[in-house]
Amino acid sequence: MSKIPVLEIFGPTIQGEGMVVGRKTMFVRTAGCDYSCAWCDSAFTWDGSAKDEIVKMESDEIFTKLKEIGGNQFDHVTVSGGNPPALLKHLDGLIHLLHEHNMEVALETQGSRWQEWFLDVDDLTLSPKPPSSKMKTNWTILDEIIDLLIINNRLAHTSLKIVVFDEKDLQYAEKVHQRYPAVPFFLQVGNDDLQENQPSHLAGHLLEKYEWLIDKVMSNSQLNHVRVLPQVHALVWGGNKRGGFDYVNPPLIS
Ligand SMILES: C[S@@+](CC[C@H](N)C(=O)[O-])C[C@H]1O[C@@H](n2cnc3c(N)ncnc32)[C@H](O)[C@@H]1O
Ligand SMILES: Nc1nc2[nH]cc(C(=O)O)c2c(=O)[nH]1
Ligand code: SF4
Numbered sequence: 001m002s003k004i005p006v007l008e009i010f011g012p013t014i015q016g017e018g019m020v021v022g023r024k025t026m027f028v029r030t031a032g033c034d035y036s037c038a039w040c041d042s043a044f045t046w047d048g049s050a051k052d053e054i055v056k057m058e059s060d061e062i063f064t065k066l067k068e069i070g071g072n073q074f075d076h077v078t079v080s081g082g083n084p085p086a087l088l089k090h091l092d093g094l095i096h097l098l099h100e101h102n103m104e105v106a107l108e109t110q111g112s113r114w115q116e117w118f119l120d121v122d123d124l125t126l127s128p129k130p131p132s133s134k135m136k137t138n139w140t141i142l143d144e145i146i147d148l149l150i151i152n153n154r155l156a157h158t159s160l161k162i163v164v165f166d167e168k169d170l171q172y173a174e175k176v177h178q179r180y181p182a183v184p185f186f187l188q189v190g191n192d193d194l195q196e197n198q199p200s201h202l203a204g205h206l207l208e209k210y211e212w213l214i215d216k217v218m219s220n221s222q223l224n225h226v227r228v229l230p231q232v233h234a235l236v237w238g239g240n241k242r243g244g245f246d247y248v249n250p251p252l253i254s
């Protein structure tokens with residue numbers, strides 16, 4: 001057995017982003033990331049600020065905690081981070097346990113690392129990072145991941161989601177969409193105000209950015225078979241300060 005470093009277990013709440021936006025789900029947030037995006041809204045998973053809160057858990061302990069917090073009010077679990085696949089070869093144990101209990105499993109990752117268990121994920125979001133993040137995409141690895149998903153017939157369970165802050169990010173999004181035209185494609189509004197805690201203040205600002213992104217995509221002939229979304233949870237619950245949104249239940253793990 002190998003333990004999983006967990007920082008948060010919370011929900012039920014809505015999946016606020018991407019391919020299953022609005023889906024009722026629980027979240028398991030693992031610690032550690034191989035990136036350090038300039039605008040990461042979950043930087044506490046990798047910047048050391050929450051290192052004392054990491055709890056190493058077996059899959060069955062995670063399942064027990066999910067049930068303790070979510071009761072019978074969920075049938076979908078989203079694993080996010082941090083970057084779960086970067087460090088967790090053994091997440092398949094948790095995925096299989098959840099499937100045994102008739103739960104669907106979603107995963108959020110930037111696509112910097114392949115794991116065999118990607119083939120078992122019901123809703124797999126690959127979110128390669130645009131220039132504003134200051135990260136560099138490893139195209140060889142991303143090509144390999146997407147090839148493997150296609151070969152294994154997983155396209156209906158896969159999506160690409162690009163966060164857009166500016167024109168350069170939009171050009172990057174075009175490049176990704178052109179490179180992988182068969183993969184369902186989402187553009188997501190970048191949240192540049194990670195300190196704002198007042199839902200109403202942040203929502204107004206994010207809606208303006210959403211309108212900007214919609215206008216840009218509508219007039220772009222390279223971005224036709226796409227979906228444009230805000231982070232719905234940021235609109236509803238406001239700021240991205242840790243604990244500032246989403247926590248229908250407290251992020252209990254210990
Ligand atoms: C916190 S990340 C964790 C999973 C994985 N490391 C990744 O980046 O895909 C989850 C999602 O939040 C997005 N995200 C992070 N910070 C954001 C921000 N400031 N505005 C909009 N989306 C953001 C990421 O691009 C990713 O799609
Ligand atoms: N409601 C909600 N939806 C989300 N979708 C992706 C999230 C993430 O941080 O990975 C996230 C999150 O933190 N909360
Ligand atoms: S890859 Fe994801 S978790 Fe890692 S720094 Fe970037 S947004 Fe944050």
Ligand SMILES: [Mg+2]
Binds near residue numbers: 041042
């Ligand atoms: Mg988030």
